[in-house]
Amino acid sequence: MEALREAEAELTVYVHPSNAADVPRAVARQLSALLFSYEERFDGVLLAHETTLVDEDIKDDGSEVKGKKKIRAKILNGLVPYFGVRVHANLLIFSPQPDMILEGKVEMLSKESIHAIILGVFSVAIMSDDIREKFKFKRKSDGGRFVSRSDRQHVIKRGTMIRFLVKGVDTEMNCHITGSLIPPHTGSMRWLSVHDAEYAAEINSGNRRSRNVSIKIEQNEQEHRILKNEDSMVKSERAHKSRKRSIENR
Incomplete structure (x- = not known):
């Protein structure tokens, strides 16, 4: 389909310290929250993503050394110390334009x-x-x-x-x-x-790519649903704990 395009991007994803034990999962959750909604930065709707954390180390002179397993993340100043993680992302974007x-x-x-x-x-x-x-x-x-x-x-x-x-x-x-x-x-x-x-002639040449795109979109729809279910479970659990504390304080 003409409106589907693949793109590569270097992103910085901000992660809460509570998720530091599993940074790749936290990054995936952040990007999955953007699925199926229009984003100006992508000039379209994000349908699928594959991410790789950028491995790097820093020399004393400030230059980067690639290929290291150690990842340095910068802590942001403020009340909540989020840290930024550099990510290389492959994106599938739906970006319809007039005359397509x-x-x-x-x-x-x-x-x-x-x-x-x-x-x-x-x-x-x-x-x-x-x-x-x-x-x-x-x-x-x-x-x-x-x-x-x-x-x-x-x-x-x-x-x-x-x-x-x-x-x-x-x-x-x-x-x-x-x-x-x-x-x-x-x-x-x-x-x-x-x-x-x-x-x-057009559909004969594009069948294989169309099947691959459909598989990617279906996988990310499942991931998006799982993310929403997990968030709703967390909110429910927090509400339950809050009610429990209020009863104990009486």
């Missing part, structure tokens, strides 16, 4: 609009003015469908994977996308794979 061609699954549609979802996370709205005229809306018991007047086999309904042009992106709504089905090579992906030579 993207793909999504139709979740809901009516005569006025088509609503789809990308990667199971990001919403897309295609209004009636941006659906080419050759598509006619027909009401059915399953909610309706758009059928092409030139080829009745070209159908867009709930569950259809579609290919569309990006018109605009609202980053304040976590990359909510406005799309269009007016340009050529857009519409039902199944129909295009048979009747559109350009698209057929």
Whole structure:
């Protein structure tokens, strides 16, 4: 998918001293807290990350020596002494831009609009003015469908994977996308794979990368869910201890 890009970054992650016993895990938790939300520093939404702590040592003259196992972290001044850890990160970022061609699954549609979802996370709205005229809306018991007047086999309904042009992106709504089905090579992906030579050649060359990306995203979704569950358990435990102390103090 055109909006997916891989990037490398040198980051400094700030870790609380209580997590000093397992710094790699603490770093992973900090980055996982950013998953699936728009970040200006990345110019997109972080979908996956792989991190490596930067091993370094410092000579007396202040120059760095690479390859050492010892990691020096700088303590920050303040009430809470967080320490900064240098990290090399490989990032997978979703960064849609106007005029890109993207793909999504139709979740809901009516005569006025088509609503789809990308990667199971990001919403897309295609209004009636941006659906080419050759598509006619027909009401059915399953909610309706758009059928092409030139080829009745070209159908867009709930569950259809579609290919569309990006018109605009609202980053304040976590990359909510406005799309269009007016340009050529857009519409039902199944129909295009048979009747559109350009698209057929494109998907044949991109299948392997798409599978790898899906695996990475699924792994990080699981990690994100685990992180949220762990945080909720910690909050629950703290609340329980607080109530226990208040009872004992009475």
